[in-house]
Structures are given as C-alpha cells and as structure tokens.
Amino acid sequence: MSTAKIIQTARDTGDRLTEKGAFKLDKNKWEGTVLSLDLEKSFQKIIGFGGAFTEAAAYTYFKMSPEKREEIIKRYFDPQLGIGYSTGRVHIHSCDFALGNYTYVKENDRELKTFDISHEDKWTIPMIRDAISARQEGIPLLASPWSPPSWMKTNNDMNNGGRLKLEYREAWANYYVKYIKAFREKGLDIWAVTVQNEPAAVQVWDSCIYSSEEEGAFVRDYLGPILHKSELEDVKIYIWDHNRDIMVERATGTLEDPETSKYVYGIANHWYVSEAFENLSRVHELYPHKHILFTEGCQEGGVHLGSWLTGERYGRNMIGDFNNWQEGWLDWNLVLDEKGGPNHVGNFCDAPVIADTVTQELHYNSSYYYIGQFSKYVRPGAVRIQVTDHSETGLRHVAFKNPNGSVVLIVMNESDNVQGFNAKLGEEYLWHSLPAHSIATLVFEP
Numbered sequence: 001m002s003t004a005k006i007i008q009t010a011r012d013t014g015d016r017l018t019e020k021g022a023f024k025l026d027k028n029k030w031e032g033t034v035l036s037l038d039l040e041k042s043f044q045k046i047i048g049f050g051g052a053f054t055e056a057a058a059y060t061y062f063k064m065s066p067e068k069r070e071e072i073i074k075r076y077f078d079p080q081l082g083i084g085y086s087t088g089r090v091h092i093h094s095c096d097f098a099l100g101n102y103t104y105v106k107e108n109d110r111e112l113k114t115f116d117i118s119h120e121d122k123w124t125i126p127m128i129r130d131a132i133s134a135r136q137e138g139i140p141l142l143a144s145p146w147s148p149p150s151w152m153k154t155n156n157d158m159n160n161g162g163r164l165k166l167e168y169r170e171a172w173a174n175y176y177v178k179y180i181k182a183f184r185e186k187g188l189d190i191w192a193v194t195v196q197n198e199p200a201a202v203q204v205w206d207s208c209i210y211s212s213e214e215e216g217a218f219v220r221d222y223l224g225p226i227l228h229k230s231e232l233e234d235v236k237i238y239i240w241d242h243n244r245d246i247m248v249e250r251a252t253g254t255l256e257d258p259e260t261s262k263y264v265y266g267i268a269n270h271w272y273v274s275e276a277f278e279n280l281s282r283v284h285e286l287y288p289h290k291h292i293l294f295t296e297g298c299q300e301g302g303v304h305l306g307s308w309l310t311g312e313r314y315g316r317n318m319i320g321d322f323n324n325w326q327e328g329w330l331d332w333n334l335v336l337d338e339k340g341g342p343n344h345v346g347n348f349c350d351a352p353v354i355a356d357t358v359t360q361e362l363h364y365n366s367s368y369y370y371i372g373q374f375s376k377y378v379r380p381g382a383v384r385i386q387v388t389d390h391s392e393t394g395l396r397h398v399a400f401k402n403p404n405g406s407v408v409l410i411v412m413n414e415s416d417n418v419q420g421f422n423a424k425l426g427e428e429y430l431w432h433s434l435p436a437h438s439i440a441t442l443v444f445e446p
Helices: 055-061 066-077 124-135 166-185 212-229 244-255 278-286 309-322 366-375
Strands: 003-010 018-024 033-045 048-052 087-092 141-145 190-194 236-243 266-270 291-296 326-333 335-337 353-356 361-364 383-389 396-401 407-413 419-425 428-434 438-444
Touching: 003 366, 003 428, 033 326, 033 396, 033 407, 048 366, 055 066, 055 124, 055 335, 066 124, 066 353, 066 361, 087 124, 087 166, 087 326, 141 166, 141 291, 166 190, 166 212, 212 236, 212 244, 236 244, 236 291, 244 266, 244 278, 278 291, 309 326, 309 366, 309 396, 309 407, 326 366, 366 438, 407 419, 407 428, 428 438
Parallel strands: 033 419, 048 087, 048 326, 087 141, 141 190, 190 236, 236 266, 266 291, 291 326, 335 353
Antiparallel strands: 003 018, 003 438, 033 383, 353 361, 383 396, 396 407, 407 438, 419 428
8 A cells, every 4th residue: 555645624724625735655754643453453344424305305405496305316326526425314203303203104103004204205306315325325224213103002192202002012012013014015125223313311302211221121131132033133123212321331231131132233323412532432341242333413502603613522522432442323314404594393403515596506614514524535335444553642543454455544733733644554654744633534446
C-alpha cells in the first residue's frame, strides 16, 4: 500500500467530503503524533450504515419535486454519487415521526384477520424502493415497534407508556410475523427486529414499557418461538433499543436467562443521555457472542441549520461506539422538513438533510458530511483494526479493513488548533495536517 487518498470535511474551509488528493507513503516520520495501524489485530465486522424510513421522512420526501427527490436519494444511497448507505430502519405502524397514531388492524382483532400494511404503500415503501434503485442492490431493513395497538395495552393508549397486556402477548408476537411476511412479499428484506423502541421511557408519543424481565419473557415465550414456528428463524432479534447509560444492566437482566438468550442476536442502543461508550465494551465482555448495533440518534430540539456541533457529535459518537464493538450505524430520520417534522406530537428534531417544502431547497447539515466520512468508505463486511496513538493529542480515531483489502483510517480534530499526525502502516508513514474542527478519512488502497 504505497499510496493513500485523503478525504476531508473542515469547518472553516470549503471542504465537505473533499478529496485532497492521493499521496505516497514514505519512510520518513514527520512532526506530530504517530497513529500506528495493526492489520493483525482485528475486532468486529461492520454491517453497514443507514437511516430511518419514517413516515415523516417519506412524506417530506414526496413533497419535494422529482428532481429534488432524486438528489436526496442519490446523495444517500448511490455508492459513487452519495455516501453509500446500505441499510435502513422502519417502524412497525406509527411512531412519533408519523402523521398520527395508526395500526394495521381494526380494533380488538385478536386474530389479526384485518391485518393490512397498505398504509405504507403511500409514502414509506415507495421511498424505500427509490433507495434500492439508487443503491442498485437490496437494502436490509431493521423493524422496530413504538407501541402495540391501544387495545392491547394497560393504558388503552398508543401514547404515554403503558404496558402490553399479558393476554395479548401471543397476538402481538404474531403481529411481527404478519409485518415481516407482508414486507417480504413486496420484495423488501426485514432482516432484524427490535422488541420495543425505548422500553424504559414513558413518552407523550407512541411508547410502551418493558422491564428487562418482561422483555426477556416476551422474547423467550412468544416472539422467539413464534418466529421459529413461522419459518422466520433467520430474522434477528435485538433487545433494549434504548440508551447506552443502563444498557449493561438491561442486557444482564434479559440475557442471564439462557432460554431467552438463545433467541437474542444482539443489543441495540441509542445515543441520548450519555456518551458512556465503554458500556458497549462491558456488554461485549459479558456476552461476546452477541452483536451490538446503533439504531437511533439525532440532534434534538428542531432544525439546527449551519451548526458544526451537530456533525462533531456524530463523529465523536461514531468513533467512540466503533472502538467499543458497535457493528453498524442507523441514523434516525433520513430527511425532515423545514420545521424538523412532521411529528404528530411536536417532537421536532434535526436530520442530516433538511428539505424546505416551501422553497424546495435542500440543506445538507454538517452531520451529513461527518456520517459520510465513515459510510462512503467503510463498506459492509469491513472489520475494525487496531490503532495505537503514541501520544496524548486529543485526536479521535478509528480504523477498518474493507473486504477488498483497502484500509480506512478516520481521524477527527475537535480542537481549535491545527494538528499534524503521522499514519503508520507497516514501516511507512503518511503525514497529514488536520485543520481545527475537522475530520479526515485516509484510504490506503491495496
């Protein structure tokens, strides 16, 4: 590997996923820290990167002109013109980023005879199909419920928490089966499910509470066996699907039962509340055969056009997570409107792409470029490799080896100062000067 190309995004320049050129490695070490890459020490395999096809995202997408829609979808999913997204998340009936509460069955239909996902044919499924066309390959989807139908719950409300009534656990597990099969009949690949989005939070939107024991019992006695009985044993089950702060306790509370554990593929997590990245490693140490996946994160509090802190939050979290056994990254809404919605309870948030449905303008936030520094160059099937930092510079970094043999080093500088570093591969070095508030991806070709 005698040459490497450098791609950079930097706050105080025009660099936005900008290729700075191809550079030769040499025997000389220059001023600055040394980041040594060790191809012999490898860790987890990477699933890929993507975002959520929420009803809000799809509704906003279809309020834009055909030309703008094509731009949005290509800028995400086209491997050459975009940032190479390869996966996605969908919600099983409504979530907060839907136009309102809705389900796929009529009231009290315990046998699910009225089950019908045609609601998703209007916006969400057509957007997914556009993404598949842009990627020119299938897109594996993770499906998550925010709440069972209101009549299955203790509070008789899809919103404001409540719990799944015990007598509806079998019907609710069969609901997942109906959903997965309905999507697969349309040629859409639901490869995994989470049991419940944010099961420890009573939200004013679609939500449902499970303790770790309740979540485990539902998986052990209903969801796991029913998926197997329905010949859907290939569908992976992730538990938790909530914040890092208590994921160790939640994982332990559920997985200490071996009968539950045998159905659980992994632990899903979000970034809200804390940046305790070490909790992912603690879960990995306790359950090394389970898989860890990031399934949601966004900048809360409406749209933040022009903010650089948003991008740095993504970069910091992605580096911290991947260095602690995270296997993939699913952002939240792919696109939102000029208010950061629509959201049926006013829980407006930011997204990497903001589509102004009034002016028909597209705004690419710093988060889009920071995510792209990873997703465009770290391909599905890559493995993380060891990076050793030989001084305390404050630079954040992570490295991967792609299936094609290329090596990717991502280095981030959150400081106000320019920082030079040497990337060492074998006995050769490549020096780069990293501007203040920037991130660079070095791709060493095989």
